[in-house]
Amino acid sequence: MAFTTPSSSPLRYTSSQPIxxxxxxxxxxxxxxxxxxxxxxxxxxxxxxHSVELYSALVxxxxxxxxxxxxxxxxxxxxxxxxxxxxxxxxPAQARAVEPFAPNTAQQQTLGITPRxxxxxxxxxxxxxxxxIASKLFVSExxxxxxxxxxxxxxxxxxxxxxxxxxxxxGLLP
Numbered sequence: 654m655a656f657t658t659p660s661s662s663p664l665r666y667t668s669s670q671p672i673x674x675x676x677x678x679x680x681x682x683x684x685x686x687x688x689x690x691x692x693x694x695x696x697x698x699x700x701x702x703h704s705v706e707l708y709s710a711l712v713x714x715x716x717x718x719x720x721x722x723x724x725x726x727x728x729x730x731x732x733x734x735x736x737x738x739x740x741x742x743x744x745p746a747q748a749r750a751v752e753p754f755a756p757n758t759a760q761q762q763t764l765g766i767t768p769r770x771x772x773x774x775x776x777x778x779x780x781x782x783x784x785x786i787a788s789k790l791f792v793s794e795x796x797x798x799x800x801x802x803x804x805x806x807x808x809x810x811x812x813x814x815x816x817x818x819x820x821x822x823x824g825l826l827p
Contacts, residue, residue: 757824764823770804771825773797778817778826 700707761771776786783801787794801813808823810816820826 754827756826760823761825764807766804766807766825767800770800770807773800774804774816774820775826777801777813778820 756771766774772790773786776789781789783794783797787797790797801816805811805813805816808816808819810819817826
């Protein structure tokens, strides 16, 4: 075997290169194992250090998922659609010929009910409150109460319903 100088010969594989490859491979494997071990211990440290937060987040996610599922299940109902048909029914000839209501003026004069009291009594019969009647007639609420009290006295009624019933019996209200 001839001895050659490194400057005069092209690159050749020498007997030390397979050993060097083995060393690189061993160092790479050991380094990889060390990195994996460090990552694993860091992971375990994070898990142990923040275990309460992680378990709380897991429980919150589970309850939120269950709540959404249960809410969708409860509210998922079949919708029932109803169709309302409105049909005009013609009135018989007798009903069409009915004249509008006119209060019994003789009874009104006998009882001494003024037109304003009768007007307020008609609004009471339609279900308006004292405040609504006052705003409708542009008077104060106390004025409405006064007219109501006088009309109730004249009709011999203690309550609104009694006054309306008595007014209908006497022909003062429709």
